[in-house]
Amino acid sequence: MPRPTIPELQARASRNEPLVMLTAYDSTFARLAEAAGIDFLLVGDSVGMTQLGHASTVPVTMEQMLHHTSAVVRATQSAHVVCDMPFMSYHCGEDDALRNAGRAMQEAGAQSIKFEGGARWASFVTRCTDAGIPVMGHIGLRPQQSSLLGGYPAQGRTAEAAQRILDDALALEAAGAWALLLEKMPSEVAAAITEQVNIPTIGIGSGPHCSGQVQVMHDVLGLDATFRPRHAHQYADLAEPIRQAFAQYASEVKDKSFPTDKQSVRGGEGLAGFPKPRGDAT
Numbered sequence: 001m002p003r004p005t006i007p008e009l010q011a012r013a014s015r016n017e018p019l020v021m022l023t024a025y026d027s028t029f030a031r032l033a034e035a036a037g038i039d040f041l042l043v044g045d046s047v048g049m050t051q052l053g054h055a056s057t058v059p060v061t062m063e064q065m066l067h068h069t070s071a072v073v074r075a076t077q078s079a080h081v082v083c084d085m086p087f088m089s090y091h092c093g094e095d096d097a098l099r100n101a102g103r104a105m106q107e108a109g110a111q112s113i114k115f116e117g118g119a120r121w122a123s124f125v126t127r128c129t130d131a132g133i134p135v136m137g138h139i140g141l142r143p144q145q146s147s148l149l150g151g152y153p154a155q156g157r158t159a160e161a162a163q164r165i166l167d168d169a170l171a172l173e174a175a176g177a178w179a180l181l182l183e184k185m186p187s188e189v190a191a192a193i194t195e196q197v198n199i200p201t202i203g204i205g206s207g208p209h210c211s212g213q214v215q216v217m218h219d220v221l222g223l224d225a226t227f228r229p230r231h232a233h234q235y236a237d238l239a240e241p242i243r244q245a246f247a248q249y250a251s252e253v254k255d256k257s258f259p260t261d262k263q264s265v266r267g268g269e270g271l272a273g274f275p276k277p278r279g280d281a282t
């Protein structure tokens with residue numbers, strides 16, 4: 001099956017068929033997600049926390065996003081791959097921003113880009129769209145703003161704040177965005193946006209009324225026992241079985257029960273004439 005195109009994804013959303021998005025950062029897990037029927041994979045800047053050991057998305061660079069996105073693209077054939085624009089990759093002038101968005105497609109092979117920002121970014125969205133770069137806008141909670149916000153608080157909890165998010169949504173749609181990611185806002189606000197725009201809305205922590213949902217892979221798999229965000233639904237608890245497998249491996253190497261003959265190569269007659277090892281190593 002080929003990767004779904006933007007018109008196909010939009011048509012599915014307008015037929016009220018929920019779209020499923022999951023983050024992915026490497027080939028192994030991207031392949032598994034695609035085999036499970038995930039429609040599109042977001043190579044999120046959450047890679048900073050899930051893979052690179054950072055405390056936030058702020059340190060993630062464009063080069064790192066290209067590196068991870070190309071791994072996900074190489075491993076998949078039927079998922080639409082979205083590359084997240086990291087902190088400072090689109091803030092230093094529109095020419096620079098456009099060039100970086102283009103790199104996500106040209107060098108990493110992404111089918112779309114996502115960036116965090118509302119109405120003020122409309123002209124960037126239009127320039128990308130004019131250049132043939134499909135853009136997903138990310139509004140509501142914008143994690144790249146965590147230094148200003150003092151963390152990751154829900155957004156749009158007053159009528160004025162909700163109206164600003166709705167205005168952002170309408171402005172991004174008018175500028176050419178093909179979809180919107182709605183993060184951590186009241187369900188009523190996400191529902192109103194979904195009703196008022198004609199492009200798919202993909203929610204995270206924003207209730208059930210969006211056109212689709214996105215989750216962070218590590219949350220869904222329960223890979224980090226120390227971090228269980230409220231908006232995440234954990235479908236498996238893999239941290240403990242993985243730890244146990246590693247511990248068993250370590251213990252079998254230490255007690256010399258691994259490797260056995262089964263995992264070893266024997267030279268046989270070809271080694272005739274080669275000095276035989278002495279001691280208990282044989």
Ligand code: KIV
Pocket residue numbers: 023042043044045046047084183204214215216
């Ligand atoms: O980077 C990320 O993982 C995101 C989430 C909101 C899905 O943008």
